[in-house]
Amino acid sequence: MISSELLERYQRQILVIGKEKQELLASKTVVQVGLGGLGSPLALYLTASGIGKLIIFEKDELSLSNLGRQILYRTEEVNQSKGEIGKKHLESLNPFVSIQIIEKWFDEESAIAIFEKEHVDYIVDASDNFQTKFLVNDLGIRFNIPFTIAGIQGFEGQLLSVIPKKTACYRCLFGHPPEKIESKPIPVMAPTCGVVGSLEASEVIKSLLNIGDRITDRLMMISLDAGEFSSIPFRKNPDCFCQKEE
Numbered sequence: 573m574i575s576s577e578l579l580e581r582y583q584r585q586i587l588v589i590g591k592e593k594q595e596l597l598a599s600k601t602v603v604q605v606g607l608g609g610l611g612s613p614l615a616l617y618l619t620a621s622g623i624g625k626l627i628i629f630e631k632d633e634l635s636l637s638n639l640g641r642q643i644l645y646r647t648e649e650v651n652q653s654k655g656e657i658g659k660k661h662l663e664s665l666n667p668f669v670s671i672q673i674i675e676k677w678f679d680e681e682s683a684i685a686i687f688e689k690e691h692v693d694y695i696v697d698a699s700d701n702f703q704t705k706f707l708v709n710d711l712g713i714r715f716n717i718p719f720t721i722a723g724i725q726g727f728e729g730q731l732l733s734v735i736p737k738k739t740a741c742y743r744c745l746f747g748h749p750p751e752k753i754e755s756k757p758i759p760v761m762a763p764t765c766g767v768v769g770s771l772e773a774s775e776v777i778k779s780l781l782n783i784g785d786r787i788t789d790r791l792m793m794i795s796l797d798a799g800e801f802s803s804i805p806f807r808k809n810p811d812c813f814c815q816k817e818e
């Protein structure tokens with residue numbers, strides 16, 4: 573039974589999804605990759621919404637240049653561990669959510685260590701590089717965990733979700749990571765992080781509760797510049813590895 577305190581905390585959301593689904597949400601575990609520009613609004617909304625456990629991969633320290641878009645952090649926290657201070661802010665927002673920080677990069681070894689230990693219901697990418705996005709895709713398919721991948725640049729964003737064995741994957745669409753990757757900072761407008769990170773949180777919650785439509789078999793294109801959202805449909809690639817996994 574959900575307590576009267578939690579009924580009050582989640583009052584507005586319960587008006588949408590009902591008490592049972594609110595309780596269901598509290599039983600779910602999500603792995604989030606990155607706690608930066610996209611990861612800030614994403615983690616804030618997942619925590620505020622009352623998911624059960626949020627396991628976040630984040631290894632960086634906070635820099636001054638992060639504060640222009642990473643809304644989880646405060647000026648006086650520069651040079652501190654983002655994982656540590658992020659955990660503190662998220663727990664203060666909602667002490668009923670279990671926040672676990674993995675102070676490592678999300679790579680095959682660190683990810684598999686978690687997937688073998690925890691029952692993970694969803695993976696959500698909030699990284700800023702293609703290698704990590706492809707790895708989220710490949711491990712999501714391999715471990716049969718649904719996931720969402722998003723990217724941002726300037727006023728633009730892209731987002732797609734994948735249900736392994738059912739829908740087309742990130743590689744079906746993009747194939748391989750680009751060979752030449754520039755190490756220059758990606759230009760980003762702060763509100764783009766908010767819109768796309770919030771869309772990701774919504775995708776996670778919908779999937780965990782099996783409500784609404786997923787952004788699957790299509791790439792959602794967000795242009796805050798033009799004030800438009802659009803979707804490009806795509807199909808499973810019969811030659812893609814995701815079609816060969818058991």
Ligand SMILES: [Zn+2]
Pocket residue numbers: 740741742743744745808809812813814815
């Ligand atoms: Zn595929």
